[in-house]
Amino acid sequence: MITRDASAFAELARCIQPDIDAACPRAVFLVAPDGFRVDEESASDNAYMALGEADPGRALAQHRALHAAVSADRPAIVFPGSTATPDAVFPNNVFATARVAGQGRVVIGHMRHAGRRREAGRADIREFFTGVLGHALVDLSTQPGICELTGSLVIDRARGIGFCGLSERCDETGARAMMEAFGLRGVLMFDLASGEYHANVVMSVLAGRALVLAPQGFADRSVAAAIGTIYRDVVSLEPEAKAAFAGNCIAVDERRAWFSTRAAQSLNAAQRAQLARAGFEIGSVDLDEIEKAGGSLRCCIGEIY
Numbered sequence: 661m662i663t664r665d666a667s668a669f670a671e672l673a674r675c676i677q678p679d680i681d682a683a684c685p686r687a688v689f690l691v692a693p694d695g696f697r698v699d700e701e702s703a704s705d706n707a708y709m710a711l712g713e714a715d716p717g718r719a720l721a722q723h724r725a726l727h728a729a730v731s732a733d734r735p736a737i738v739f740p741g742s743t744a745t746p747d748a749v750f751p752n753n754v755f756a757t758a759r760v761a762g763q764g765r766v767v768i769g770h771m772r773h774a775g776r777r778r779e780a781g782r783a784d785i786r787e788f789f790t791g792v793l794g795h796a797l798v799d800l801s802t803q804p805g806i807c808e809l810t811g812s813l814v815i816d817r818a819r820g821i822g823f824c825g826l827s828e829r830c831d832e833t834g835a836r837a838m839m840e841a842f843g844l845r846g847v848l849m850f851d852l853a854s855g856e857y858h859a860n861v862v863m864s865v866l867a868g869r870a871l872v873l874a875p876q877g878f879a880d881r882s883v884a885a886a887i888g889t890i891y892r893d894v895v896s897l898e899p900e901a902k903a904a905f906a907g908n909c910i911a912v913d914e915r916r917a918w919f920s921t922r923a924a925q926s927l928n929a930a931q932r933a934q935l936a937r938a939g940f941e942i943g944s945v946d947l948d949e950i951e952k953a954g955g956s957l958r959c960c961i962g963e964i965y
Contacts, residue, residue, distance in 0.1 A: 661846035662839050666886035669821075669848040673890045676845065678818035682759075683868035684913050685963035687735040690727055691751045693719040693950060695743030707855045708905075710952040719949040723749065726945045726960060733913040733943075737964075739788075745779040749950060750959040753811035753829075753858070754780050757795060759965045760843030764795035767841045769809040770802070772829050777801065793964070798841045805833025811858040811959065813838050813847070818868025820845040823887060825852040825859030825877075848887070851879035860958055862902060866911040869893065870938035874902035893938035901926040905956035912961065916940060920947040920957045 663669055696719040730736050741748045748754075754776060758765045766789035771777045780801045789795040800807055807813070812830035814823045822844050824835040832849060839847040853876060856862060862877025863884075874897040875884040888894045897906050904926035909919045917940040919927075924944035927935075935942060947957055 662836055662849065663846075664849050666848060666850065666883040669846060670886040670889050672846055673816075673819060673821055676819045676821070678816075678868045680818055680868060680914070683818035684911060685734060685965050687737065687964040688730060688912055689737040689739065689751065689755075689962045689964060690723070690960055691739045691748045692741045693723050693749040694741035695746065696720065696741070696749065696950070696953070697746045707857070708861065708903075708951075708954040712952075714952050715949055719749075722945070722947050722949055723960070726947065726957065729943060729945050730912055730918065730961065733916055739785055745775055747776055747953065748779050749953065750811070750955045751785075751962045752860075752959055753808040755785055755789070755962055756809040756842075757789065757963060757965045758842040764789075764793060764965065765798050765841065765843075766790060766795040767809060767838070768797070768799045768801045770800050770805065770807050770834060772806050772808065800834070800837050800841060803833075803837050805831050805835070805837055807834025807838050808858065809838065810963070811860050813842075814859045814863050814865060815842060815844070816865040816868055817965070822847040823859060823863065823865075824849045825856065825862070826850065827852045827857050829857050848883075850883045853877050853879050860908055861905065861955075862907045863887070864907055864909050864958060865891075866909070866917050866938070866940060867914050870895065870917075870935065870940065872907055872909055873897065874899070874907050877902060877907070893934055895931045895934045897931075901931075905951060908956040908958040910958040910961055911940060912963070914939070916943045918943045918945070918957055920945060920951060922948055922951065923956060
């Protein structure tokens with residue numbers, strides 16, 4: 661099923677027994693912020709970006725701390741960055757993986773901006789997944805629809821379903837291509853609110869058990885409400901928490917949810933208690949320098965399935 665009917669999709673999703681063993685990645689990968697800067701091209705449709713001077717050294721130090729932190733939960737690989745691709749610090753938009761019928765796949769996204777299309781052509785990352793890990797290549801970078809992978813598509817791996825926010829960064833053609841590439845049972849398409857660029861800034865599914873979402877990030881808030889009926893534990897974010905990137909979180913294992921420090925500080929006591937009820941500790945890392953580029957912790961982490 662691929663649909664815009666949120667009620668019908670939620671009814672389907674509630675009938676799927678989650679496979680918790682499939683909910684989290686086996687490992688993760690990152691791309692270092694070498695030559696880090698705020699890219700004006702990306703800023704044309706990313707309101708979260710802070711135009712102006714960025715400190716490359718501070719960004720690199722924060723990124724190293726992130727690598728060390730998530731390595732406590734899963735093996736974490738770091739690829740070098742490049743001054744020619746300043747947004748490469750957010751690799752999950754360009755490279756993603758899946759396991760379909762027992763076979764690993766690496767999916768390459770079709771990026772909207774030219775700088776990110778250069779990133780998609782990186783031979784070293786492609787070779788790592790295909791030559792070293794033996795993943796099959798599914799290259800969407802030249803197909804007609806724009807699809808910025810797990811930036812636009814929030815995947816519940818335990819249920820094999822996805823939530824695709826449509827914007828300039830993803831269209832319906834791209835959503836359909838991603839559903840096939842990731843081997844999903846179903847995808848719910850919905851329009852993001854004006855000013856939003858990626859679904860993973862306004863929602864996250866944590867290990868198939870909990871949902872974090874900002875209803876104001878949806879053009880139609882009834883869609884957010886319908887998605888909320890799928891999960892027992894739902895953390896609803898206020899606008900201030902969304903702006904602090906609290907929706908851009910991830911659980912790379914079953915016990916801990918990772919947020920940037922700014923995002924974690926935006927959570928109130930009730931929201932923290934909801935995450936604890938769902939079985940999650942909160943981990944956090946300072947990423948305010950990297951967040952100047954318009955993304956946060958989840959955007960920095962690619963998953964290896």
